[in-house]
Amino acid sequence: MSRRPSLPPPPPPVEIRTWPDREAMLADRALILRALVGMHLGPGRLGVLVMWAGLAAFGWLLVGSGLVIFEQAADFFSGIAGILSLLLGAGALIPAVVLGSLYVARDREIRALLVGWGALDRDPEHDRELRLPGMSLVWLLLSFVLAAGGLALCVIGPASARPGDDSYGMVALIMGLGMVAWLTGLIGAVKALAHRRWVLRVLAAPAPPAAPAADAPARADAPARR
Structure with a gap:
């Protein structure tokens, strides 16, 4: 089984949120954002x-070396060595x-979750811990x-x-x-700048308007009396 931590779900829509109060929602938000920031920008x-x-x-070092060996091969065994180097390099x-492509795709998912959970509300006390200016600079x-x-x-x-002096394989290497x-x-660089952009556009932005309260049950209009 993979040891990679699974991503949390996106925040639920307003219609199905079950937090008893704002403090409970902020606690879950802080916990999830802390985990997401660690997954995105942690050491x-x-x-x-x-x-x-x-x-x-x-x-690529093996591939380039194989190209150089194959290009400068003087006998059959040199050609075989170049082909083996190419195969090992590939x-x-x-x-x-x-795996690098999967890494980039996972980062995109994490950034989308950061935006979604960060936009729920503002919590200046805990949001300050998520800025990580030193880690972003590193x-x-x-x-x-x-x-x-x-x-x-x-x-x-x-x-x-x-x-005549440098082979095409060496240049390619x-x-x-x-x-x-x-x-x-x-x-x-994209990761560092994206985190900084998230801090400025989400954490430092004004708090979103509060969700409207549920409409009271409709009342039957009583007939007017004269």
Whole structure:
């Protein structure tokens, strides 16, 4: 069984809410938002992103090495070694891409739940704990470094290649590693900026209007007496 924590359900519509009072609703809201913020921006999520990025980089390293070996193969055994490297690299790269896509899709679900539960009401005392400015800054700085380094590899690698000295496989290897770093940094930056946007647009926004009370039962009009 997967150890990944399951996501909470979205907040119930107004018509079927069963909280006895506002305090009970705020307690559930604070508990769920705290869990969702941890799932979205916690240190564990940073470790998972780095793990999938490392697996993708390792897979592309094997793929690029296989291209270089296959391109420079001088005999049959060198060609076999290049093909094996390509297959091993694909075996690491494809799962990393699939799991990374699932990671991004789960983040979108978490952000939708954050908006839904955050819009229920305002609780300044507990909402202050959800802002996490330091963690957001860590995500943003690390993402910027990764994205800048990856973009530099994608540009410098082909620009510095010399015809006859550098093979196409080596250029592809450098560009692939740069692309992995750039995409990882982009994902991290989107997470950090999305959290900041959620804080400003949901937590710091004015409280939503209170739900209208249930209509009283209709009264039968008594005939007017003269």
